[in-house]
Amino acid sequence: MLRLWALGLLLLTPLAAGPREVVNALLADPSVRKALDFIQANEPAMIEQQIALTELPAPPFAEQARGLAYKKLFEERGLRDVRIDEAGNVIGERPGRFAGPRVAFTAHLDTVFPAETEVKVRREGTMLHAPGIGDDGRGLAVVLAVIEALGHAGIETDGPITFVGTVGEEGLGDLRGVKHLFETELAGKIDRFVSVDGTRYGITDAGVGSYRYRVTFSGPGGHSYGSFGMTNPIHAMGRLIAKIADFEVPAEPKTTFSVGRVGGGTSVNSIAYEAWFEVDMRSPDKDSLETVHGKFQSAARAALAEEKARWADRGGLAMDLERVGFRPAGANPAGSAVVEAAVEATRALGLEADLRAGSTDANVGMAAGVPSITIGGGGSGEGAHSPGESFDTTDSWKGSQRALLVALALASRLE
């Protein structure tokens, strides 16, 4: 089917162009130069914005305060139809000359830190210290810098850009904001997806998928001596962890498993009534991820059966497999123009283009078959996800410039 935007391009602009031509054409365009210069001059104000957003706590599942502030920032910068969807994503539109390609240009609102975390930013020369200052205070600021630069230079892109602050990117948030975007009002309407996440200049072009489970074994429990001879939830858990520890997985595509937390029991002289653990399995390859997931499911059934059989099921034993996370694995097609455009934009600014696999909002786009990347927001960061996180602002404007070029290239007749 000939898409509407393709029709518009055929009528109104010459041939579509490859990534390098598109980026070169952008760099030769005076209005783009104006926007790039503005970004550099405007960086101190954007750093202030990054600090202000970081100081608004946005714990997992409680991003509302930061979301409301972000909505206001979208409105002040002239985006249209600014709204907050049912998931809590903040969405604003910047129309293009044509109906497409439509680019979603995003950063995540949430942090990994609980509500009581001190988020006041401490500044020392070029260094900023605060939990969340880079991940993703930086991405949120870069998205605003792109919107401001487009407005300042009066640039009209070919396709529209939908700017989004997403919720639930981190941990048990499980990409719920971006999943919601791709399932509801924007389903089938996004042609290209970009997330600006964290610092430096990397380009994530493959999505590491994951399954995460919390496994609980439970029984009546009892005295270690007096009740001896009954099923033991901790022993059952031990059986399952031992099986997981022996899983064979491919080195390429890198597929992994890890039991990250364990708990249970009440005292050394008791048969526990409950034991639990959390396991994480990952792969950038869908089939390898499903294979390790299948091994886990059968190992769990076997461990339960073995512990029951050991004691003729005296006492009884129950097992609960609670899935606490699923991130789809995904990749861009080889030679993807979107990935190449990001590489060209990065090199054009004299930066190194480092491609990698990661677990980010872009996973969901890739899994939906939409060309999707995650790019770093520039500067350099240390200690993401730790209370000691820091961000070095030295030359960080290059991150915003790169983001602008990526946004412009993707909203153009790139192919």
Ligand SMILES: [Zn+2]
């Ligand atoms: Zn992040």
